[in-house]
Amino acid sequence: MMDENKVLMTGNQAIARGFYEAGGQVASSYPGSPTVDILQSVKDNYKAEIYSEFSVNEKVALEVAIGASFSGARAMVSMKHVGVNIAADPMMTFTQSGTNGGFLLVTGDDPGMASSQNEQDNRIMGKFANMAILDPSDSQEAKEFTKLALKVSEENSTPVMLRITSRLCHSRSAVELCERFEPEPDGFEKDKSNFNMIPPNTFEKQHSMKSRIEKLQQKAVNMDINIFEESKNKDFLIITSGIVYNNIKELGLDIPIYKLGMIYPLPIDKIRELSSEYKNIIVIEEMTPFIENELKINGISCEGKKYFSFTGELGIEEIEMGLKEAGVVKEVKYALKKNDHAVPRLPMFCAGCPHRPVFDILKKSGKTVVGDIGCYSLAAIFPLEVLDVEISMGSSLGIMKGIAKANALRGKAEPIVAVIGDGTFFHSGMTGMVNMLHQIDPKDNMTIIILNNGTTAMTGGQHTASSGSYSKEDDMNVDMRKLLEGMGFDRVKIVDQFKYKSAKETIEAEMKHNGLSVIITTRPCALKFKVKEPQFYVDPQVCIGCRKCVKTNCPPIQMKKYEGIEKLKSSINPDMCVGCSVCAQVCPVNAIKRSK
Template sequence: MELMLGNEAVARGAWEAGATVATAYPGTPSTEIIENAALLSEFYTEWSPNEKVALEVAIGASMAGARALCCMKHVGVNVAADPLFSAAYMGINGGLVLVCADDPGIHSSQNEQDSRYYAKSAHIPMLEPSDSAECLEFTKRAFEISEKYGAPVMVRLVTRVAHARGVTKTGKREKRALKTYRKEIDKFIMMTGFARKRHVFVEEREKRLVKDLKDLGLNRAEYADGAKIGVICSGSAYNYVKEALPNVSTLKLGVAHPLDKNMIKEFAENVETLYIVEELEPFIEEAVLAMGVKASGKDKTGVQGELFAGKIAELFDGKPDPGVWETPGIPARPPVLCAGCPHRAVFYVLSRLRFIVFGDIGCYTLGALDPLNAMDSEICMGASIGMAAGFEKARGAETAKRSVAVIGDSTFVHSGVTGLINVVYNKANTTVIILDNSTTGMTGHQPNPTTGETIRGEKTVQLNIERLCEAIGVPSVHVIDPFEIHDLESMIREETKKDGPSVIITRRPCALIDKNKKENAFAIDKEKCVVCGACVRIGCPAITREKDSVTIDAAQCVGCGLCAKICARSAISEVV
């Protein structure tokens, strides 16, 4: 027995199923799946540049006859949706499992979309584990189902499953030989004539699976003695229902798609009142109502956020919920840019210039918060560059002279490159600042093509961002250390003034990459300081404003010296 993280259990399940290829792009709450797979030497693992490529590599591995695992967060599936929908037609050779981690409650995402609709609309099976033990078991079963029915299979986690540890029983690894690869163009090439035939296969496949659903044993009715109320639930909601309503009967659905309508009908007939308790969208409820079965749930729970046992007990059993966890008036503690963060310098300059800033996904989105307050937009990976161009096309070229797009190194490679190609091709005047901190920071420091290392730390070819930008046709490409803050400001002023696109690569490693490398701390000379507050406005967690003074916490200061550079009184210096 092990106390395993849900994500770790998924990796272990794939390993026990004999999978040999595992791919992903990092994204909370899915990141640790591949990180754990990378610790198991039987796997080939990779951080792909984005989720679409990750899935394509996994599809290729499946076609080659291996069992392949691909992992991403819910919004990553949007990026991978193109290969996903056609892979559903193509089917598989070796088992293919796509694990997607949803984020109800938006702990670390830009939305709380419900991935179950992907499985429904691509017509592929989706399993939904409730805890770590099921993460391991369901992942193994997913490979089995994938090969039995010839379908890619999705496994859907949510944050409270992916990032929860539970007691998990581990097993042995199944030894599997590669399946034979045979050229089958009517299966692997989705030309119109072939695709039409494969679509027929998809429909038949789903019918076969529906027939076998009960025998798969992944859905389970649990009847409580004398219970009149029955609840259909799945995944995390099952856990909360079991705690909140211990005396009701439950139908736990381990297969989110296709739904076992026979089992649902039978369960509905055995209870007097039927509730459906599910987080996010009324995915099960819509299907149950469409069957003509009387049921309710979403009228009470709504479609937002996580449910939890207290809320369910209140909504369905009338037990007063003791209230929300609010402690009014207490200062909030949102995450902040770290002391020594190279992004701080860029956002400090942009806030001074009062530019319109099109932001992107990464730690640097924190530049949107006070006191830097230097961002106007952020929607998805890579969007900053396209949006900056669109804003300019709508409001005229002059707009580009007081706006920039900012994007991290990993995000640029993920899907910013195409936006930049568009800028050049369609003659926009966008200035793009690529924040190159030599890592994928927010998800926990994964390497990426610009870092020159693979997931296992092996050296590889390092993507040269400046040469890539030049090759795209950007006429003006510069590299600068963002802590040369005065030069940076001049450069941003100059580049935005120019007609035509520009790229400024601000290059300095993330302050967390080598925490042990500590420079001398800085301190404020009380004699020289006039408490103007300029250094406070860079939002460094090591700098504290008190009533009549400003101090630097030597323990937190990493000695980056940015505050000293912006102090007009030269009151800040290194403690030697």
């Protein structure tokens, strides 16, 4: 039976709890998997003690936390791994200045790219920024390391990174609950030499950063979060960190392990001492050979990526296979069989998703379409396969312009479309939008479609700057049309994409227009705002089986065999249908009708 002071928590929830127990006062974030639930847990459970906000992007979120730290408050900012790229500009300078209140940056790395466009290893970013990096292995450590990170930050006047991975973010384990510590922030004390990061102040700060890391490296030797597990086996020593440690332990091997809690700076003196006792050192870590390279830089012989993949997660099967290749184990007991993989499930837009009619129209147009990051990224894959380019948040606008200008130089000006969601537009699209006005040629045929569904849907329905137009509960209601007209755009169209025929006419007309035009769609996210109208049904006697409704990629629609009818006809699952009406509008014979 579990202790009454312990509860099951995900890693995300445990970090939120740790921030609460540590006396955290200001938390900020931009929603992104796998870390989105950290701030959501703060909002849901600790709003009386902690000010929290989903900022418009990671850069702003980091800056909010920086300001709180400067004022003596314990602050935390959380984001997915690629979010750190957005925040890198202030981060790389902030790490020069001394913190006041404890400052924690939580980054969620995504080995295997379960919900990301790349697999960057932010341990490298932490070192690049001269930050200490902690790497917890379970939910209990996630909570305790959060508290420790804030303490380390204050004692050493340095920002600290807590690096977690998708598996730890979402997996659950027991967490012991403790009381909250109540700090007393001393407020903002003016110190121009510390907070004004301009020459000549920055010259001295470079030396301060170097000295700070060297002192932390000495302290790391005695940190109890770096744990050495002894064994009689002197042939091999495994060095590891994070959730990989638990996977190694699942193998039940009689082998010494040095489990690192702080992965930068490393306790080099301790590892050097251990290296003299063991014939071989094997480093097991996901993604890049970060720890392995740090050891080799310091002249410590080891191997790692020689036996273990540089990409994806390292489960017990992959670890055991690597250890066999390294000669640590003789037999493999957990080899992954070819048929053990789960049957893949096709990602689809939700029933009633307002993006679907837009992409149905674009697919039929055959035009080049540049996509962006959000739910609408699904339009890049089967069965829609509309998006021709998909790179990063807010990139669609600049990329579209670059393609258009390059085509014009070749004498092949042709229509090109960019799609971007409202959350992404406010996150990092506005700068690209303003840049569209620079050196515009009347012959440039560029159409921008802003999919304004009022939420950051892909990460769970967090607000955007225009959510207030759909919900009174949201305190931000930016009028996107007025914003664009204020920027200087004189051709802005508003469409209701559930009025399929008129939306199609508008989109097609703008794609034919020589020049720059913007279209804003107006339907909200069906899932977030719980859109539900009387459902539709198919009259099989009228249906001709043309599958035009099926091609809209709506989950409730499928072909089926009706009794007494030889040909397959379409059908609509009434439990899934939310009554958006798009299928009825594309049906050429009016076989799809709304129920009473």
